[in-house]
């Protein structure tokens with residue numbers, strides 16, 4: 001079994017140029033022109049991850065039983081529309097960029113197959129993430145299909161040119177489906193320097209302009225932001241609030257559903273492993289974790305059809321590939337990745353609205 005896993009890993013590593021065995025995704029691709037010049041202001045400051053950690057799906061490096069998360073129901077089904085993006089952010093966990101198509105564009109036909117299955121399972125919401133979803137030529141048809149079937153839709157976007165090309169279509173969807181359509185805009189920081197340090201030059205004014213346009217046209221909107229190392233959550237919310245007021249953006253910065261401030265991720269930096277004892281120690285339940293209530297569809301380059309990953313955060317690791325349909329993907333997820341610890345259990349964030 002271990003040998004089989006090893007062979008699968010080598011194939012993935014060849015295909016996607018990632019090193020899944022150590023959970024490290026090396027930055028091997030050349031930097032696009034619009035990438036930020038320096039290191040990310042959000043970089044995680046911690047020692048390197050010891051190789052013995054997150055090596056065995058069942059046991060931690062210290063020989064304790066690893067925690068897992070059973071699926072309760074797929075309340076949110078995420079579709080990764082493809083990794084191509086107009087930006088090349090410094091610490092994009094999925095390495096989206098104008099040239100990375102490791103996850104190819106999902107087709108509307110494949111999306112529809114998963115909608116069929118999700119409808120039978122009582123899924124409430126379809127989430128769309130990328131890359132930048134509006135880059136995918138089939139995105140509007142697949143979004144419309146989801147809304148017409150009665151799902152709620154949550155679209156993660158940078159609100160820049162790829163989205164602005166579709167203003168007319170978006171206004172129509174707003175008119176037809178009202179608040180069932182929510183757009184969550186990534187505004188990494190409440191300052192231009194923080195945002196552009198991560199997202200590259202000339203990304204602030206354009207992104208803010210897109211957010212103003214959405215707000216001015218009464219879309220249901222939210223913002224996804226981040227905290228600089230040591231930045232206080234309350235203070236950051238207050239400063240985002242001042243920005244929204246200045247810019248005329250109708251978001252209550254005190255509402256954690258409308259301003260989502262995410263913890264940082266870095267699979268190369270040290271973090272505690274999550275054992276079965278952690279739930280009691282932390283006062284948390286497996287049902288609080290994102291993979292208890294969601295899955296993500298990804299279409300990897302070179303694969304004939306899309307597959308189902310445990311969550312939005314780990315699209316390539318074969319340990320988190322759960323099958324080619326939702327029924328098959330209903331099994332428990334072993335928390336054998338640094339993102340499980342840093343982002344989900346210890347960071348306490350969820351990707352869903």
Ligand code: SF4
Nearest residue numbers: 290291311339340344
């Ligand atoms: S990263 Fe989070 S949501 Fe994904 S498998 Fe790990 S615990 Fe679950």
